[in-house]
Amino acid sequence: MKTVVVDHPLVRHKLGKLxxxxxxxxxxxxxAGEIAGLLAFEATRDLPTEAVTVQTWAGPLQVEHVRGEHLTLVPILRAGLGFLPGVQALLPAAPVSVVGLRRNESTHRPEGYYQRLADRMEQRTALLIDPMLATGGSAIAAIQLLKDAGCPRIKAIFLVAAPEGLRALEAAHPDIEVYVAAIDQRLDENAYIRPGLGDAGDRLFGTPVD
Structure with a gap:
């Protein structure tokens, strides 16, 4: 699994504030949105472009355009929604696919409760968006859902990831690409990332922390 830590002074500065x-x-x-944009910039370096001709002040000129229909942005509810605007600022034409997952309290495994995917998934690169990769369970389930829909290429961006989550993700989906701002130290006994960010969803949306 290709894993890229976007090691940039601005990323480190903004992550420190988070x-x-x-x-x-x-x-x-x-x-979070600003870091998301910087991560998405790295994740989209190899996007295919097409040549188009535009009319400039000096006459016709052939330029390159990225085709939005080659992509779909996939936030995992709910925290992924808070990460989405920064990516949309770079890719405003890309349709948004939404995946909702929650933990089954009996099996402790993520289960899907909502999905709304773009059309023609078999022709798209999916950019999965979630602030945190802890155990990896939600990301693994979301990626499997995208593969089941025919998506041929998947990239994931996270603010921070735990080594345990990265190992689990690689074991389940070695063919994807991951872009992160930082790989943190470990998971604690409650499966929280240390040092992490706390509950990213609560901090993004201003809801009380349990």
Missing amino acids: RDISTDPVHFRQL
Whole structure:
């Protein structure tokens, strides 16, 4: 599995602010979106382009365009929605596919409760969006759902990932690509990423932390 840590001064700076518990939801969303855009920039370096001719002030000129129909953005509900605007700022024409997952309290495994995918998934590259990769269970399930829909190429972006989650993801889906701002130290006994960000969903949306 190709794993890229986007090691850039701006990413490190913004991630440091996200880790600060005094960062309020407004600034947390802003910073998360900015990092998402930087990660998406790296993840889309190899997007195919097509030549088109435009009319410039000096006459016709052949330029390159990225075709939005080659892509779909896939946030995992709910935290992925807070990560989405930063990616959409770069790829405004890409349709958004939505995947909702929740944990089955009996099996402790993620189960899908909602999905709405773009058409022609078999022709698209999917950019999976979720702030955190902890155990990897949700990402593994979401990627399998995309593969079952015929999606031939999948890339995932996360703010932070735990080594345990990356290993599980590679074991399940070695053919995908992962782009992260940081690989953190470990999971604790409650499967929280350390040092992590806390509950990214609660911090993004301003809901009480359990």
